[in-house]
Amino acid sequence: MxxxxxxxxxxxxxxxxxxxxxxxxxxxxIIQIILFGFALTTEVKDTQVAVLTTTNDExxxxxxDKLNASAYFDVVAKIHNEDEIQTVFRxxxxxxxxxxxxxxxxxxxxxxxxxxxxxxxxxxPNAATSFTFYASNIIxxxxxxxxxxxxxxxxxxxxxxxxxxxxxxxxxxxxxxxxGMILILICAMMTSIAIVREKEMGTMEILLVSxxxxxxxxxxxxxxxxxxxxxxxxxxxxxxxxVLKVPIAGSFLSLILVSFxxxxxALALGLLISTMASTQIAAMLISGxxxxxxxxxxxxxxxxxxxxxxxxxxxxxxxxxRWYISAVKSIMIQGLGFSSILKEVGVLALMATVLIGIxxxxxxxxxx
Amino acid sequence: MNNTIQYNSNKVIVAENLTKKFGNFKAxxxxxxxxxxxxxxxxxxxxGAGKTTAMRMLCGLSIPSGGxxxxxxxxxxxxxxxxxxxxxxxxxxxxxxxxxxxxxxxxLFGGIYGMKSPEIKEKTDALMKVLxxxxxxxxxxxxLPLGFKQKLAFSVSIxxxxxxVFLDEPTGGVDPITRRQFWELIYEATSRxxxxxxxxxxxxxxxxxxxxxxxxxxxxxxLNSPKNLRKQFNAxxxxxxxxxxxxKAKRVDG
Amino acid sequence: MIKFLLRKEFxxxxxxxxxxxxxxxxxxxxxxVFPWAASYEIKNxxxxxxxxxxxxxxxxxTEKIVSSNYFRLTxxxxxxxxxxKSIEKKQSDVILEIPPHFEKDLVNKQSAKVMVxxxxxxxxxxxxxxxxxxxxxxxxxxxxxxxxxxxxxxxxDSKPTIQIDSQYKFNPHLNYRVFMVPAxxxxxxxxxxxxxxxxxxxxEKELGTMEQINVSPVPKTTFILAKLIPFWIIGFLVITIxxxxxxxxxxxxxxxxxxxxxxxxxxxxxxxxxxxxVVSNYAQTLQQAMFVIFFFMLVFIxxxxxxTPIDSMPEWAKWVASFNPLKHFMxxxxxxxxxxxxxxxxxxxxxxxxxxxxFFNVWAVLSYRKKN
Numbered sequence: 001m002x003x004x005x006x007x008x009x010x011x012x013x014x015x016x017x018x019x020x021x022x023x024x025x026x027x028x029x030i031i032q033i034i035l036f037g038f039a040l041t042t043e044v045k046d047t048q049v050a051v052l053t054t055t056n057d058e059x060x061x062x063x064x065d066k067l068n069a070s071a072y073f074d075v076v077a078k079i080h081n082e083d084e085i086q087t088v089f090r091x092x093x094x095x096x097x098x099x100x101x102x103x104x105x106x107x108x109x110x111x112x113x114x115x116x117x118x119x120x121x122x123x124x125p126n127a128a129t130s131f132t133f134y135a136s137n138i139i140x141x142x143x144x145x146x147x148x149x150x151x152x153x154x155x156x157x158x159x160x161x162x163x164x165x166x167x168x169x170x171x172x173x174x175x176x177x178x179x180g181m182i183l184i185l186i187c188a189m190m191t192s193i194a195i196v197r198e199k200e201m202g203t204m205e206i207l208l209v210s211x212x213x214x215x216x217x218x219x220x221x222x223x224x225x226x227x228x229x230x231x232x233x234x235x236x237x238x239x240x241x242x243v244l245k246v247p248i249a250g251s252f253l254s255l256i257l258v259s260f261x262x263x264x265x266a267l268a269l270g271l272l273i274s275t276m277a278s279t280q281i282a283a284m285l286i287s288g289x290x291x292x293x294x295x296x297x298x299x300x301x302x303x304x305x306x307x308x309x310x311x312x313x314x315x316x317x318x319x320x321x322r323w324y325i326s327a328v329k330s331i332m333i334q335g336l337g338f339s340s341i342l343k344e345v346g347v348l349a350l351m352a353t354v355l356i357g358i359x360x361x362x363x364x365x366x367x368x
Numbered sequence: 369m370n371n372t373i374q375y376n377s378n379k380v381i382v383a384e385n386l387t388k389k390f391g392n393f394k395a396x397x398x399x400x401x402x403x404x405x406x407x408x409x410x411x412x413x414x415x416g417a418g419k420t421t422a423m424r425m426l427c428g429l430s431i432p433s434g435g436x437x438x439x440x441x442x443x444x445x446x447x448x449x450x451x452x453x454x455x456x457x458x459x460x461x462x463x464x465x466x467x468x469x470x471x472x473x474x475x476l477f478g479g480i481y482g483m484k485s486p487e488i489k490e491k492t493d494a495l496m497k498v499l500x501x502x503x504x505x506x507x508x509x510x511x512l513p514l515g516f517k518q519k520l521a522f523s524v525s526i527x528x529x530x531x532x533v534f535l536d537e538p539t540g541g542v543d544p545i546t547r548r549q550f551w552e553l554i555y556e557a558t559s560r561x562x563x564x565x566x567x568x569x570x571x572x573x574x575x576x577x578x579x580x581x582x583x584x585x586x587x588x589x590x591l592n593s594p595k596n597l598r599k600q601f602n603a604x605x606x607x608x609x610x611x612x613x614x615x616k617a618k619r620v621d622g
Numbered sequence: 623m624i625k626f627l628l629r630k631e632f633x634x635x636x637x638x639x640x641x642x643x644x645x646x647x648x649x650x651x652x653x654x655v656f657p658w659a660a661s662y663e664i665k666n667x668x669x670x671x672x673x674x675x676x677x678x679x680x681x682x683x684t685e686k687i688v689s690s691n692y693f694r695l696t697x698x699x700x701x702x703x704x705x706x707k708s709i710e711k712k713q714s715d716v717i718l719e720i721p722p723h724f725e726k727d728l729v730n731k732q733s734a735k736v737m738v739x740x741x742x743x744x745x746x747x748x749x750x751x752x753x754x755x756x757x758x759x760x761x762x763x764x765x766x767x768x769x770x771x772x773x774x775x776x777x778x779d780s781k782p783t784i785q786i787d788s789q790y791k792f793n794p795h796l797n798y799r800v801f802m803v804p805a806x807x808x809x810x811x812x813x814x815x816x817x818x819x820x821x822x823x824x825x826e827k828e829l830g831t832m833e834q835i836n837v838s839p840v841p842k843t844t845f846i847l848a849k850l851i852p853f854w855i856i857g858f859l860v861i862t863i864x865x866x867x868x869x870x871x872x873x874x875x876x877x878x879x880x881x882x883x884x885x886x887x888x889x890x891x892x893x894x895x896x897x898x899x900v901v902s903n904y905a906q907t908l909q910q911a912m913f914v915i916f917f918f919m920l921v922f923i924x925x926x927x928x929x930t931p932i933d934s935m936p937e938w939a940k941w942v943a944s945f946n947p948l949k950h951f952m953x954x955x956x957x958x959x960x961x962x963x964x965x966x967x968x969x970x971x972x973x974x975x976x977x978x979x980x981f982f983n984v985w986a987v988l989s990y991r992k993k994n
Contacts, residue, residue: 021910028917035921039939040930042662042746047933089791090967095933108784115785122790123960125798126662127931130746132788137753143784153732154770156763158756161739163709168745170934189916193909281821282640284912289813292920297656302929304744308659333743336710427837449839457837461830467637468630479626480838
């Protein structure tokens with residue numbers, strides 16, 4: 001045991017000596033969480049809208065005003081004929097064009113029916129459907145206004161509650177994801193590169209032939225990075241709560257526990273990668289580039305897993321980040337208790353065991 | 369003397385009070401010496417004495433903090449690119465590309481030093497014969513044993529016929545026979561007029577040099593032929609000479 | 623002289639155990655797998671219903687909601703607590719609670735409430751579930767009003783209807799893959815051409831071969847060019863592979879010209895390679911270089927509009943994004959593929975990318991030290 005501690009201490013000194021790298025490893029997450037926490041959102045805001053109306057009548061003006069007044073839209077241009085629509089899109093002047101039928105208000109008053117056409121720039125299909133969705137809502141609310149001038153004595157009043165995230169902040173959805181991504185990428189990279197470095201320098205072999213059991217050698221290697229990762233976790237949490245205003249609705253203890261487990265899994269993953277890579281560069285390519293895209297796209301951090309085709313959902317389930325992000329959302333955003341994340345904890349624990357097991361085997365093989 | 373032109377064609381390397389400081393630490397402390405054309409000049413000293421730092425200044429890899437120097441007549445502070453055109457270099461790590469073949473490495477460095485392809489081809493063929501490397505020609509350098517790599521690295525460093533070649537601890541890690549073979553190559557080079565500036569911490573190799581300087585704590589504490597040094601220090605071997613000087617040293621292994 | 627260096631670089635790349643495989647397999651894997659994952663489309667909204675009224679009206683309301691194509695009834699609960707559990711268990715996304723005396727209140731007191739609680743962790747999803755549900759309730763409201771008033775209210779002048787008709791330009795079928803594939807090509811290009819030239823230089827530093835080059839008469843610019851050019855060419859190769867896959871697998875052909883894409887790609891590759899080189903010049907170890915490059919890569923990717931729209935970002939973040947070469951190239955790729963834009967229409971991006979390319983590469987040459 002004493003031996004283990006002295007090894008761990010040696011590892012710490014080793015790392016602390018390289019001050020620049022430590023600065024980088026501690027600063028990166030801070031900058032990332034602030035940037036991503038604030039910037040990542042799919043909210044629709046101030047979208048540029050052009051309106052095409054041949055008659056300046058009351059109804060269309062009213063609707064245009066409503067559109068402009070909403071936070072979603074910004075009416076930037078008024079055009080007068082259909083040819084201009086092409087230009088508006090080609091020159092990226094607006095993302096949505098609202099076309100009022102000729103003699104809109106008149107038609108509405110006399111025939112009770114009038115047309116509005118919404119033309120959206122669908123290069124981003126998701127944004128486009130949001131635009132038409134919100135624009136339709138606004139137009140419908142105008143319609144309701146008109147209707148309430150008529151008699152409508154029977155009212156069903158919906159009382160609406162937005163659970164867990166009343167302000168519908170993008171950050172609530174994305175911060176857990178960013179947290180999961182940063183932790184796994186940094187941990188895996190740090191560990192795999194550091195261990196491969198030792199392999200390259202030859203000092204690893206010395207350790208492995210020492211009388212200390214391989215598992216202890218490995219644990220001593222991982223420990224400083226574990227501590228570093230916990231510091232990163234704490235920093236990200238502090239920033240999330242105080243700067244990004246994403247509160248921890250549930251049990252902080254549960255959050256810490258599952259995070260420790262996750263960090264351990266991420267480090268174990270780095271360990272496994274180090275057994276597969278023979279050079280530092282290879283380690284970095286696998287853990288940095290190789291992990292990055294799957295984590296970004298399949299962990300549920302950005303794109304909801306429930307939308308994915310089943311084969312991809314299966315792939316997603318072997319990505320540790322997916323489980324952690326789900327657990328964080330449950331605890332941090334939904335305020336649920338430990339019992340709600342039993343599945344996630346179980347999976348993560350299983351992953352940790354498997355990863356360490358495989359790494360141990362690979363280390364042993366090398367010695368023979 | 370009568371001809372005090374800057375460029376003295378017999379003094380291939382001139383160092384005048386060369387100094388290199390890292391902060392307050394004087395790695396090289398006011399060293400002065402001259403190396404004649406065709407000499408094998410040994411630059412000895414313990415690890416950390418400042419040998420490599422001094423050599424890097426002479427090669428244009430490091431800017432002197434003080435003093436002056438010329439290599440092949442060019443100033444090492446202000447004319448580094450001209451210096452580089454006139455020298456060859458072989459470092460401790462041998463610096464050949466492990467993932468290139470033997471002939472590819474030769475071609476690359478020949479080309480870098482301005483040789484034309486026909487000339488390169490011709491000289492490569494000749495070199496393969498001389499080194500008895502015919503079978504190794506197409507092998508990746510990384511697969512060669514250490515001794516082969518060293519000989520090859522040296523040959524590449526003089527391939528373009530530089531006026532002087534700098535060797536930084538070129539014979540580390542091989543058996544004495546291989547080292548001896550390496551030095552044969554060095555003799556062959558000097559017979560063609562190439563000056564050899566070699567740093568080493570193997571004292572027996574000092575015997576192979578025409579003149580030797582011994583650095584201790586950044587200063588040159590001795591500069592003479594091995595024979596004269598042994599006489600001067602009443603020593604049986606260069607190793608003995610070195611031990612006597614080293615006892616004064618304050619710096620150990622920087 | 624440069625021809626010798628170029629020969630060396632190409633040979634090293636080809637002989638590298640990793641690289642050639644990566645150049646071909648990486649784009650393949652990314653483009654075959656990930657476009658299927660990347661979608662925000664909200665398909666099934668799962669509904670939990672608490673019906674405390676058990677009246678014809680409450681049943682009709684439920685029926686109406688379920689028969690719309692938006693919702694799936696996945697849970698029926700007796701009270702709010704139970705329903706909430708179904709949300710916690712991820713069985714449902716939104717709860718509709720119909721209170722007791724719903725029908726009676728509506729008919730007699732002329733007003734009745736329903737409670738809608740939506741899971742808003744995903745703000746978009748929550749917002750949508752809520753809005754759809756409410757709009758169905760409103761529809762139901764009109765139906766009931768009609769019936770109760772005995773059809774008297776169906777005279778046209780008290781029911782003005784605005785018919786809304788949506789059209790989607792450039793991507794009429796709202797195909798998310800069309801949107802993602804060009805963007806993923808950019809991603810692949812960035813990872814391969816951004817990382818690799820820089821890594822190549824730092825690697826030589828660590829090996830010691832860099833010293834051999836530094837002591838030779840090779841000029842700085844020549845050496846850097848020799849590092850950039852192979853990856854530039856590889857970049858073009860990658861774009862070609864990517865475009866080929868886009869065409870073969872997704873039937874995606876740019877509305878604009880391939881030449882526009884290659885033009886911008888050529889500049890973009892220089893930009894990211896240049897940045898990588900600058901980092902490698904300042905890094906003391908391979909480790910540091912890799913971490914810093916990785917950091918930039920991650921920031922660039924997240925703030926590029928690949929995943930979340932730039933338009934949704936706060937003003938200061940939009941400003942930061944304008945310094946992101948990836949963002950500009952992303953705009954270019956999507957515009958050329960979907961809108962058929964030409965370089966003139968993309969002049970803003972063109973100038974931005976050229977500016978970045980010059981800036982980074984000049985910095986790379988200036989900061990490269992042959993001596994210290």
